[in-house]
Amino acid sequence: MNKTALIFMIISETVITSIMVYFFLKVLFTKPTPESDSYSENNDVER
Amino acid sequence: MSSSTESWGTRVGLILAMAGNAVGLGNFLRFPVQAVQNGGGAFIIPYFVCFLLLGIPLLFIEWSIGRYGGQFGYHTTPFTFQKMGTRRFWLYLGTFGIFSNIAIASYYCYIESWTLSYVFHSVTGTFQGMSQFQVAEFFNTYTDIFVSTTGIPFEAVFFFLLCLGINSWILSKGLSGGVEKAAKIIMPLLIFFGIFLAIKGITLIAGHQGAVNDGTVGLNFLWTPKYDSLWSPKVWLAAAGQIFFTLSLGQGSVQCFASYVKKKDDIALNAMSAGWMNEFVEVVLGSAIIIPISIGYLGIDKVIELTSAGGLGLGFRTMPFLFQNWGPILAAIAGLAFFGLLFFAGITSSLAMGTPYMSFLRDEFNWSRKKSAWFFGGSVLILGLPTVLFFQQGVLDEYDYWAGSVALVLFALIETILFSWVFGIKKGWKEITSGADIKVPGIYKFIIKWVTPLMLLIVFAGSLIRPANDEWNKLSFNGWELHKESIIGQIMQTGIGPNKDYCAGEFYAENDGVVDSMYVKDNRNYIRVSNGKGQQSSIKYDNNDKLVVEMGSIVKTGDIIYTGKVINRVFFIDFARMLLLSVFMVNVGFIYVAYKRRKREGTI
Numbered sequence: 166m167n168k169t170a171l172i173f174m175i176i177s178e179t180v181i182t183s184i185m186v187y188f189f190l191k192v193l194f195t196k197p198t199p200e201s202d203s204y205s206e207n208n209d210v211e212r
Numbered sequence: 213m214s215s216s217t218e219s220w221g222t223r224v225g226l227i228l229a230m231a232g233n234a235v236g237l238g239n240f241l242r243f244p245v246q247a248v249q250n251g252g253g254a255f256i257i258p259y260f261v262c263f264l265l266l267g268i269p270l271l272f273i274e275w276s277i278g279r280y281g282g283q284f285g286y287h288t289t290p291f292t293f294q295k296m297g298t299r300r301f302w303l304y305l306g307t308f309g310i311f312s313n314i315a316i317a318s319y320y321c322y323i324e325s326w327t328l329s330y331v332f333h334s335v336t337g338t339f340q341g342m343s344q345f346q347v348a349e350f351f352n353t354y355t356d357i358f359v360s361t362t363g364i365p366f367e368a369v370f371f372f373l374l375c376l377g378i379n380s381w382i383l384s385k386g387l388s389g390g391v392e393k394a395a396k397i398i399m400p401l402l403i404f405f406g407i408f409l410a411i412k413g414i415t416l417i418a419g420h421q422g423a424v425n426d427g428t429v430g431l432n433f434l435w436t437p438k439y440d441s442l443w444s445p446k447v448w449l450a451a452a453g454q455i456f457f458t459l460s461l462g463q464g465s466v467q468c469f470a471s472y473v474k475k476k477d478d479i480a481l482n483a484m485s486a487g488w489m490n491e492f493v494e495v496v497l498g499s500a501i502i503i504p505i506s507i508g509y510l511g512i513d514k515v516i517e518l519t520s521a522g523g524l525g526l527g528f529r530t531m532p533f534l535f536q537n538w539g540p541i542l543a544a545i546a547g548l549a550f551f552g553l554l555f556f557a558g559i560t561s562s563l564a565m566g567t568p569y570m571s572f573l574r575d576e577f578n579w580s581r582k583k584s585a586w587f588f589g590g591s592v593l594i595l596g597l598p599t600v601l602f603f604q605q606g607v608l609d610e611y612d613y614w615a616g617s618v619a620l621v622l623f624a625l626i627e628t629i630l631f632s633w634v635f636g637i638k639k640g641w642k643e644i645t646s647g648a649d650i651k652v653p654g655i656y657k658f659i660i661k662w663v664t665p666l667m668l669l670i671v672f673a674g675s676l677i678r679p680a681n682d683e684w685n686k687l688s689f690n691g692w693e694l695h696k697e698s699i700i701g702q703i704m705q706t707g708i709g710p711n712k713d714y715c716a717g718e719f720y721a722e723n724d725g726v727v728d729s730m731y732v733k734d735n736r737n738y739i740r741v742s743n744g745k746g747q748q749s750s751i752k753y754d755n756n757d758k759l760v761v762e763m764g765s766i767v768k769t770g771d772i773i774y775t776g777k778v779i780n781r782v783f784f785i786d787f788a789r790m791l792l793l794s795v796f797m798v799n800v801g802f803i804y805v806a807y808k809r810r811k812r813e814g815t816i
Binding site for chain 1: 219220221222223224225226227252253256260388428431432434435436437472473474476477478481482484485488489491492495496499649650
């Protein structure tokens with residue numbers, strides 16, 4: 166691969182993968198609010 | 213009126229379902245081909261700019277509209293639009309949010325059924341020992357429903373029905389029990405298959421297993437920037453178009469999924485997470501599969517020629533042949549992984565297309581989940597059958613153009629104006645940031661109000677008046693020749709050629725050239741007219757027709773090829789358009805009835 170193509174590819178893919186991982190981890194580790202939310206599996210009572 | 217008790221099971225489930233909605237066949241077949249045709253690595257620059265200025269704002273807008281409507285029990289765009297815009301015409305403009313889904317699903321499920329069938333054929337070894345021509349011909353035979361490749365009568369219809377059955381069954385299980393559960397299983401599998409094929413693609417070594425190039429030659433070709441292409445409006449329009457397709461924007465499915473999120477819950481981080489997951493699948497995995505593998509075996513020139521017909525051709529006519537180079541077992545595994553990957557990508561999107569239609573029926577007519585899911589399946593079957601029966605007459609392309617391209621841009625423009633200007637950016641911004649788990653950059657307030665609508669207007673206007681050969685410098689007040697795929701060009705049917713009548717007594721040549729082949733295949737007669745520069749057309753005729761030309765005849769566009777009873781392509785094109793228009797009007801009718809019911813019951 167030529168240098169420009171390699172740089173282009175590595176930068177693009179690294180940026181995209183990093184942002185994707187960052188947002189997904191943020192979703193995983195953001196604590197749910199104490200009040201009831203949209204997600205039924207968080208509920209205490211069986212639906 | 214709404215009696216819906218649907219909800220998402222988990223936040224991760226919602227994000228995977230939303231990412232699954234976005235990740236589709238286009239991520240693997242359309243994106244790499246668009247990149248090849250529009251400047252290689254430099255395509256990524258307009259693509260990213262469009263993602264930041266068009267994709268992300270529209271994701272915020274659609275998630276916000278959805279969650280806003282959900283507060284009032286509206287899970288589809290018509291009534292949400294009316295609530296936001298207050299005037300009655302917004303209700304009917306919201307029809308696009310239901311219409312596009314059903315219209316796109318009707319041909320998308322057919323393409324999805326090809327992937328299912330190709331998984332079957334890959335695993336059973338149908339492609340073993342076939343030449344490249346035979347594999348390409350297999351696709352033509354498959355889409356000719358009167359010829360069976362397996363002995364199953366009407367095979368294409370059988371797989372289409374199977375695919376619709378799977379979709380309807382999953383939909384009938386509901387949001388968390390069906391769509392979300394499917395996404396949680398499918399998305400990790402899809403990424404696994406994608407990584408397997410990407411590794412196979414980029415580790416190809418010239419001289420091994422029949423490869424003529426290393427896998428990195430394809431990557432080099434794809435990622436080498438051609439900066440001059442940055443000045444071409446064609447490249448920018450292609451990048452904007454790709455962003456629409458890839459994020460499933462302007463369709464109504466994002467709004468529907470988001471309508472099941474509560475007012476105080478985050479949408480900003482959810483939108484970003486799902487959106488960037490789609491970008492990962494598209495740019496990182498999508499660019500490392502079909503182009504490196506096909507260039508590895510066929511060389512750059514051949515792949516450029518093949519991509520001129522689009523990604524579907526490369527995927528279905530060529531890939532099964534290339535996998536054969538890896539030996540029978542690996543070829544079967546690769547076929548399973550590749551077409552399985554496409555099937556997974558397709559089904560998560562088609563499930564998202566089914567949800568708005570089901571939600572509308574459940575909200576407005578109190579239908580049960582099961583009844584609305586199977587009604588959706590039945591509607592897709594009726595509307596999709598013409599694409600199956602008349603695929604080779606261009607009905608699928610017609611659906612794709614109007615429902616899968618034009619309607620999306622138009623609807624995105626409508627919803628952006630509604631959100632930013634009618635509902636108001638102040639209230640809109642509050643909707644986006646309410647409950648947000650991330651800080652949304654303030655610049656997006658300006659972008660959503662000014663830049664996104666302006667870009668959408670440019671994209672729509674550009675699509676209306678696109679010049680022939682994409683020669684934008686030829687635009688002038690004295691007029692210019694329109695591209696046959698411009699909206700006006702399509703309406704005026706500029707690309708139809710000499711066979712303009714629905715029915716005729718003669719069939720005319722559609723390109724200059726020489727009759728260089730006459731053959732019989734599957735009991736059908738064909739002649740081929742080639743001009744020696746890659747342009748060729750295969751013309752099918754019946755035994756009762758009388759050929760006017762013979763082998764070696766030199767023909768000019770408009771010369772008579774044969775006489776007999778001819779039903780021209782233009783008939784099927786207009787038929788498809790009338791069908792789509794009728795579906796739109798039927799949906800408007802449904803919405804009118806629902807409005808009257810709500811009015812009577814005092815729920816609006």
